[in-house]
Amino acid sequence: MSHLELTGLSKSFGTTRVLNDVSLSVxxxxxxxxxxxxxxxxxxxxxxxAGLEPQDSGSVQIGGRSVDHLRPKQRNVAMVFQSYAxxxxxxxxENMSMPLVMQRLNLAERLPLIGRLSPxxxxxMTGIAAEVDTVARQLQIxxxxxxxxxxxxxxxxxxxxxxxxxxxxxxxxxxxxxxxxLDAKLRVHMRAExxxxxxxxxxxxxxxxxxxxxxxxxxxxxxxxxEGRIVQLGTPSDLYHNPSDLRVARFIGSPQINIVSGTTTxxxxxxxxxxxxxxxxxxxxxxxxxxxxxxALSLDPVAGRPHVAARLTRVENLGAEVFLHFxxxxxxxxxxxxxxxxxxxRHKTRLEAAVALGVECARALVxxxxxxxxxxxxxxxxxxxxxx
Amino acid sequence: MARAPLxxxxxxxxxxxxxxxxxxxxxxxxxxxxxxxxxxxPASEVFTAGFNPIPSSFAAGTNYSEALTKSPxxxxxxxxxxxxAGILAVQLLVAIPGGYALAKLxxxxxxxxxxxxxxxxxxxxxxxxxPIYIALANLNLLNTYFAIMLxxxxxxxxIFLFRQFFKSFPQEIxxxxxLDGFTEAEIILRIITPSAVPAIAAxxxxxxxxxWNDLYWPLIVTTSADHATPxxxxxxxxxxxxGSNYGALMAGxxxxxxxxxxxxxxxxxxxxxxxxxxGVK
Numbered sequence: 268m269s270h271l272e273l274t275g276l277s278k279s280f281g282t283t284r285v286l287n288d289v290s291l292s293v294x295x296x297x298x299x300x301x302x303x304x305x306x307x308x309x310x311x312x313x314x315x316x317a318g319l320e321p322q323d324s325g326s327v328q329i330g331g332r333s334v335d336h337l338r339p340k341q342r343n344v345a346m347v348f349q350s351y352a353x354x355x356x357x358x359x360x361e362n363m364s365m366p367l368v369m370q371r372l373n374l375a376e377r378l379p380l381i382g383r384l385s386p387x388x389x390x391x392m393t394g395i396a397a398e399v400d401t402v403a404r405q406l407q408i409x410x411x412x413x414x415x416x417x418x419x420x421x422x423x424x425x426x427x428x429x430x431x432x433x434x435x436x437x438x439x440x441x442x443x444x445x446x447x448x449l450d451a452k453l454r455v456h457m458r459a460e461x462x463x464x465x466x467x468x469x470x471x472x473x474x475x476x477x478x479x480x481x482x483x484x485x486x487x488x489x490x491x492x493x494e495g496r497i498v499q500l501g502t503p504s505d506l507y508h509n510p511s512d513l514r515v516a517r518f519i520g521s522p523q524i525n526i527v528s529g530t531t532t533x534x535x536x537x538x539x540x541x542x543x544x545x546x547x548x549x550x551x552x553x554x555x556x557x558x559x560x561x562x563a564l565s566l567d568p569v570a571g572r573p574h575v576a577a578r579l580t581r582v583e584n585l586g587a588e589v590f591l592h593f594x595x596x597x598x599x600x601x602x603x604x605x606x607x608x609x610x611x612x613r614h615k616t617r618l619e620a621a622v623a624l625g626v627e628c629a630r631a632l633v634x635x636x637x638x639x640x641x642x643x644x645x646x647x648x649x650x651x652x653x654x655x
Numbered sequence: 656m657a658r659a660p661l662x663x664x665x666x667x668x669x670x671x672x673x674x675x676x677x678x679x680x681x682x683x684x685x686x687x688x689x690x691x692x693x694x695x696x697p698a699s700e701v702f703t704a705g706f707n708p709i710p711s712s713f714a715a716g717t718n719y720s721e722a723l724t725k726s727p728x729x730x731x732x733x734x735x736x737x738x739x740a741g742i743l744a745v746q747l748l749v750a751i752p753g754g755y756a757l758a759k760l761x762x763x764x765x766x767x768x769x770x771x772x773x774x775x776x777x778x779x780x781x782x783x784x785x786p787i788y789i790a791l792a793n794l795n796l797l798n799t800y801f802a803i804m805l806x807x808x809x810x811x812x813x814i815f816l817f818r819q820f821f822k823s824f825p826q827e828i829x830x831x832x833x834l835d836g837f838t839e840a841e842i843i844l845r846i847i848t849p850s851a852v853p854a855i856a857a858x859x860x861x862x863x864x865x866x867w868n869d870l871y872w873p874l875i876v877t878t879s880a881d882h883a884t885p886x887x888x889x890x891x892x893x894x895x896x897x898g899s900n901y902g903a904l905m906a907g908x909x910x911x912x913x914x915x916x917x918x919x920x921x922x923x924x925x926x927x928x929x930x931x932x933x934g935v936k
Binding site for chain 2: 317345346350355356365374
């Protein structure tokens with residue numbers, strides 16, 4: 268059993284507060300991603316879990332047992348670093364066997380020359396070599412075992428770093444932006460491999476990234492962080508469709524969510540000349556932000572449904588789908604619309620002049636001045652925002 | 656591949672810069688050249704007026720054999736090797752862990768300790784000479800190798816140099832090592848030291864050169880030829896019989912300089928190797 272429980276973690280570096288009362292509960296075998304802009308404290312959480320940085324307050328439990336007093340190696344967690352952190356002067360095989368050597372040989376047996384005198388050492392080393400071989404075969408790096416890290420490509424180093432963390436069968440894998448040094452194509456490939464690996468090992472993964480695509484595609488649950496706090500914790504779908512906070516709505520989704528400002532009235536929200544019939548929980552006359560995902564806008568406004576007037580500024584053709592960039596007629600605010608290629612072709616001539624874009628009000632997300640969700644659909648979002 | 660023709664202005668620039676570089680090199684090398692030339696001259700030609708690089712008669716054989724036979728030059732050099740090796744070994748033993756602690760560990764006294772290291776850099780060896788001499792004299796340790804080595808065991812320069820070098824060592828590798836179960840001593844021994852080969856080579860050149868050439872301290876603590884280091888030996892050699900035989904004296908000087916040049920050439924190769932080895936991102 269290796270569920271992980273963080274309670275009230277806080278950490279400051281000098282006067283900067285990096286972690287602010289973070290509590291988080293990760294289920295056994297879960298793939299949980301911490302996502303956020305750089306400097307939001309996500310990597311610090313990993314280092315605190317690993318025992319590499321002491322927290323100022325709060326506690327870490329792994330498998331129901333507090334590990335606060337344990338040294339990094341006693342916590343039985345493995346970490347994969349962004350720079351891979353391979354030992355530069357050791358071969359791939361040596362790199363991968365190090366965690367086991369440190370675990371199974373005592374201090375005297377590990378000494379460079381004296382250690383060789385121990386009869387136990389040879390037996391243990393043979394066993395380790397066999398295990399390293401097995402893991403290397405799983406990762407398809409058995410041909411690289413004699414090479415030095417400098418002779419490997421980025422993807423190969425990545426696999427070696429993974430292998431080094433796998434050999435000791437840790438309770439928890441901690442991954443600190445492991446894919447961000449790879450090129451785009453390899454990154455997509457390694458994403459699939461990592462999720463596959465997670466499924467095969469069935470161990471808890473805590474994955475840190477600033478890339479919302481990685482967070483969305485790989486995780487069981489995602490915790491979005493900002494300024495040392497968890498803003499929202501939920502499934503990728505929750506975060507996309509039901510963000511509890513404007514920061515979450517902006518961070519998740521590509522292309523980014525459209526934000527237009529409007530004013531609440533008794534009947535709904537007025538955006539320019541259009542009136543969107545959305546009920547909100549705040550009083551009339553307030554300025555709010557209306558978030559519209561690119562697929563909540565359409566080129567075919569249905570009569571009687573709300574629409575906004577906009578002018579086409581730019582077209583991004585991705586082949587199967589097209590991103591159409593508009594500017595709102597009244598305010599000039601930018602809007603992105605996701606359309607199929609067929610839809611775009613059908614409306615092409617009409618798009619030369621200003622057009623009316625249909626707004627699907629049921630999918631609109633409304634946030635008040637402080638960035639909190641205020642539309643009625645938000646109740647569900649507020650519930651998942653509170654960590655268990 | 657076709658080489659682009661060198662443009663005239665770049666050619667002139669290159670000629671000028673090479674001229675100044677060669678001038679500088681010549682200025683620095685001149686004493687060595689003079690030493691070598693004197694070492695192959697007969698005594699009669701040493702003080703002739705005018706500058707004639709090629710002597711009219713060669714006396715290399717007599718000069719060098721006189722230098723080697725009339726003084727225990729090999730004994731002096733062996734003393735030099737022992738003293739330099741002893742000093743360097745203890746210096747590395749202290750400076751590598753010290754530099755690591757100052758660069759990578761955070762403890763409350765760290766700024767104070769680093770401040771003291773910087774302060775130590777400004778204290779010349781002459782300042783502490785008298786108290787150390789008195790202590791050694793009271794302990795009856797004068798005229799020993801230990802006495803010659805003692806003041807140099809702690810090299811604040813070494814600590815500073817290694818601290819600067821380790822500052823740039825990736826913190827993530829140290830974190831990985833701690834997670835893998837390395838103790839701090841093992842991190843120093845198995846991770847940090849192998850990566851510090853270029854720094855060790857550079858420091859070794861500095862340390863060996865200065866202690867091989869040091870005359871001041873050996874002159875204070877030794878009076879016997881048994882423990883004399885090469886420069887002190889040269890002095891004893893001059894005082895004794897050779898007196899005015901500058902040819903033999905220069906031959907001796909050439910012999911005791913040769914190991915330094917070898918050490919430097921060896922360290923230079925290590926240097927390049929070390930740099931390519933750490934070319935890991």
